[in-house]
Amino acid sequence: MLGVSPASADPGSTSNQGSTSNLIYKKSVVGGTAGATLHPGDTVTYKNEVIHNGGVERYVTKIRDIPPAGFVYQSGSATGTGSGSSISQQADGSVLATCSGGCSFLGGGFVVKSGQSLNYTVTYKVPAAAPLGVFNSGMFFDVYTFGSTQGFNPANVNVEVVAPNVATTTTLSAPAQAVTGTPVDLTANVGPANSVGTVQFKDGGVNIGSPVAVSGGVATLSHTFDTVGSHSITAAFTAGPGFVSSTSTASAVTVAAPAVATTTDLAVPAAAVTGTAVDLTATVGPAGAVGTVQFKDGGVNIGAPVAVSGGTATLSHTFDTVGSRSITAEFVAGAGFVGSTSAAHAVEVSAPAVATTTDLAVPAAAVTGTAVDLTATVGPANSVGTVQFKDGGVDIGAPVAVSGGTATLSHTFDTVGSHSITAAFTAGAGFVDSVSAAQAVDVAAPAVATTTDLAVPASAVTGTAVDLTATVGPADAVGTVQFKDGGVNIGSPVAVSGGVATLSHTFDTVASHSITAEFVAGAGFVGSTSSAHAVEVSAPIVETSTILSAPADAKTGTSVDLTATVTPATATGSVQFKDGGVDIGAPVAVSGGTATLAHTFDTVASHSITAEFVAGAGFSGSTSAASVVDVTAPAADTTTVLSAPVDAKTGTSVDLTATVTPATATGSVQFKDGGVDIGAPVAVSGGTATLAHTFDTVAQHSITAVFSGGAGFNDSTSTASVVDVTAPAANDVETSTTLDTIGSVAKGDTVELKATVNPATANGTVQFKVAGVAVGSPVAVVDGVATASHTFADAGTFAVTAEFVGAEGFTNSAAAPQSVTVPGVTDPGDGTGSTGSLDGLGSLTSIFGS
Structure with a gap:
């Protein structure tokens, strides 16, 4: 051989x-x-x-x-x-x-x-x-x-x-941020995924540790930064045989100092048995630490990280190998904490002796000089050991290690005859030996070589059958011929008779077709393939019809689909959609008998739409009947802003005010507490709707305002505002709050907002708001005064408020709202430039008292 x-x-x-x-x-x-x-x-x-x-x-x-x-x-x-x-x-x-x-x-x-x-x-x-x-x-x-x-x-x-050298690409995945003393993963992805070699990670061009081997296209390095600052990280792939080296682009990692130090203690059983779950528990201090724990066996991750809750993380784990296992717990800290790792604990893992079975899979027949696979399947699949394949009781090669429950040997028989094959499994620790039943392989001498010649017409027409004929030599060859068009099977294989196989075939696409004949040999013969022959296929002219599908109604500014269906579905060409005889966009190619155009109408009117099919080779053109689309203007979008007090007292009425934009919007507002309706809907007038409401439970109430638009306006919902409702105090000192007049300011000006609280001895904070939106954080009152700076970036008329939240012993109060006009805006609704009356905000003094 x-x-x-x-x-x-x-x-x-x-x-x-x-x-x-x-x-x-x-x-x-x-x-x-x-x-x-x-x-x-x-x-x-x-x-x-x-x-x-x-x-x-x-x-x-x-x-x-x-x-x-x-x-x-x-x-x-x-x-x-x-x-x-x-x-x-x-x-x-x-x-x-x-x-x-x-x-x-x-x-x-x-x-x-x-x-x-x-x-x-x-x-x-x-x-x-x-x-x-x-x-x-x-x-x-x-x-x-x-x-x-x-x-x-x-x-x-x-x-x-080996394979020729292949070009590679290397991309780097690194965290945008890290802290000193806490390891992070630097991961390089090398393409193609079968690339072999190593990756050297670098910080500012300086090597980080040793090169990391690439496995499955990935190399990962766990790295701990020890200096604060911005680090420029790269990954340099050094290729093994058959591949070309490459380097990633740089990624910046901003490294900061660590937060709170932590400690991690590990509790594990001293002994375990394979196949039986045990608990691995890590205790992280301080107990408020946030993050995850990665349990490891000999430095290798056990499952996924476990979230820390109440200072502990527990993983139920089943060991699958016998031996002394070195277990550690690595705490990966969240924001504000530093990671830590427990001391290693040993778990002695033993295993019961497990009975095994061995099944053998071999081909029923083989030929001398051609390799075949002998495969043994050992159960259970986690069995460890080796399989010795045998022919008539004589060893075939060396024992083969079992992996994932299987062992396979590629073997070439060199003698003709019936061979009795067995597979003997020699078990590792914790498993019992087993032997398969014998399987017979009939080995014969190699088959006879063949040749295949193909005869096809030089041209054909779609829809008309032609003969494809293959002649196989020698003439007594047995088997089938699979005819192929561009490598794709044409129908089923055809049996060879007297050295000839013929297939009657109808081409359905116009093109130059590359035809081959592949002889699949029977026993005693070798397969062969003919050289390719070209058949030029043309098509007759086919009549078509076009049907248009369009919506009966549409809105200006909103896209709708216009779809033309061309029959027959095999027709090639394009469709030009038209509006009143005028082209809409460019022609659309027909695919599978349809062509669709997404179109946005920009004028309110009744539009007469048609679809004109411009045919490709072998088809005739056609035009659809007209379809009428009635196009109208869309409803206007709205926004709803809720103004509600930060605090309230049970039994005391407060105002809930919704401001709807544009101010010309018609409809009603339903106020809700935690999603539950508060009273009946309130009609919107001049862009506002106000509801006087008395809370009767002490709690934090989540208030929203839902606007239901009238004709020509869309619905909208405000963001939720939280009102902290408490019981009234018996002897609180009454306060009052006034807001200095601001008047008109220019767009982009920064002004000082000033609130005066009486009495001047009152303790607490003032929250300034513009159009119901808080200006920064609450400002502490000093000697009866609180101030804040605000820049008016947009034009319009804005309501400015100041809400005093009293410390213990003082009541809450609110200043009457001040109107600030920033020139340069015109309301598209009525052309007056007014954003509506401030009267709609209600009496803020009634929220907290005078």
Whole structure:
């Protein structure tokens, strides 16, 4: 047999030798495009030596180099045996040298005397379609007077075929922020995902730790920054064989000082059994620390991080391997805390002896010289150990490790006959051995090569059947032919009869079609494929019809779909939609019989819409009947702002005021407390609606205002305002609040808002508001006065209020609202420029008292 086909093992040795009588024979890889590591299309040279080791001289009658399976001999490359030699390539791909001049009298061979050697070198090319992996080779030679051929095959002289170098890209994922002393993950994603190599993470061009191996296209480094500042992080991918190095763009990480230090203690059982869950508990101090705990076994994550609650995090974990496990708990801190890691605790894990079963899967038939898979499935799937495959009780190769419950051996049979195959599982700790039932594999000699020729018409018309005919040689070949169009199956396989298979086929697309015939061989024959033949397919002119689908109504400014359906659905071309005979946008390509245009009408009117189909080759054009779309103007959007007191007392009425924009909006406002209606809806007048309401429960009440728009206006809902309702105090000092007059200011001006609280000894804070929106935080009252600065960025008329929240012993109060006019705005509703009367805000003094 030829040198062995690819395997996934390491290339191993590139030379080997043996001996017979007083001769040493040796084979080695001596040259090539890239030594023992090759790419498809590279060349490799082997040297075969027969060395005389003293004693009687020898006559080598022939020497044969056996290349790896599929490698192509480079004609004229065989050298070293001298000018008196005859070189020929054998049917199995090996290259033979025999003596043709200056040969020995006896046997007519090459003369090899004491201290001399016969050298024979041959060069081969790796096929472009060669599979990737390790390839073996061999050599044989005959000696006059020896009773048998000498040498070895396989000779364990290996080369490895690898993929050509592939360009890569590297992207970096790093947190935008970090704190010193707390590890963060730096992750590099290398594409393609099968790239091999390492990633060196760098901070400002300086290496961070050691390179990290790429696995599944990802490399991650856990890194702890030790200096505060902005760090420029990059990831440099150093490629392994077959790939090109690449570097990510830089990512900035802003590193700050840590917050509160923490401690993490771990509680685990001293012993556990595989398959039985145990609790791993981490206690983090202080108890208010926020973050997650990552439990680890020997530094490897156990499941996902567990959130810390009340200072503890617990994970229920089932160990699946026997041994001493070193468990730690790593606290990953949230904002304001520093991460910490517990001391390691040992858990001694043992396992019960588990019974196993072994099932064997092998092909029912095989041929000599072609590898097949022998697969053993061991149950349960977590069983550890090895499987020894056997043929008639004799070991086949070395034992194969079980992974995920399976073990597979690629094996090539070299003898014809029925082979009885078994799989013997040798169990690791905690499991019991088992043996499969025997399976028979019938091994036959290789099949007969075939050729396939294809006959097709040079042209065809869609909708009209033509014959595709394949002729398979030899004529007695058995099997089926799968006809293909551009590599896609045409119908079902056709049985070969008398060396011929014919398919009647109707093309349905206009194009140049590349037709092939693939012979799928039956027993005793080898499959083959014809060369491709082109069939130019054209189509007859087909009549079409076009139907338009459009909405009966639409709004200006809102997109609607206009859809044309063209029959037949195979028609090719485009549709031009028209409004009153005028084109709407560009033509739309027809796909699957339809063309759709999203269109926004911009005029109020009745629009007459049509769809005109402009046909492609083989089809006629057509136009739809007109459809009328009645286009009207849309309703106006509104906004609703709620003004409610921050505090209130049970039993005392307060005003809830909703301001609706634009001020011309018609409709009503439903005030709600926690989603529950407060009274009946209030009609909007001049842009406002006010409800006097008395709270009867002490609590925080979430108040909203829901505007239901009248004709021409859309609904809107305010954001929620929280009113803190408390019981009235018996002896609180009454207060009053006044707001200094502001008047008119220019857009962009900054003004000082000033509130005066009486009596001047009153303690508390003032919250200034503009149009119901708080200006900054509450301002403390000092000597009866509170001030705040505010910039009026927009034009309009605004209500400014000041709400005094009294400290213990003082009542709340509010200033009467002040109107501030910022020139430059005109209300589109009535053209007066007015934003409505402040009267709609109600009496704020009634909220808190005078």
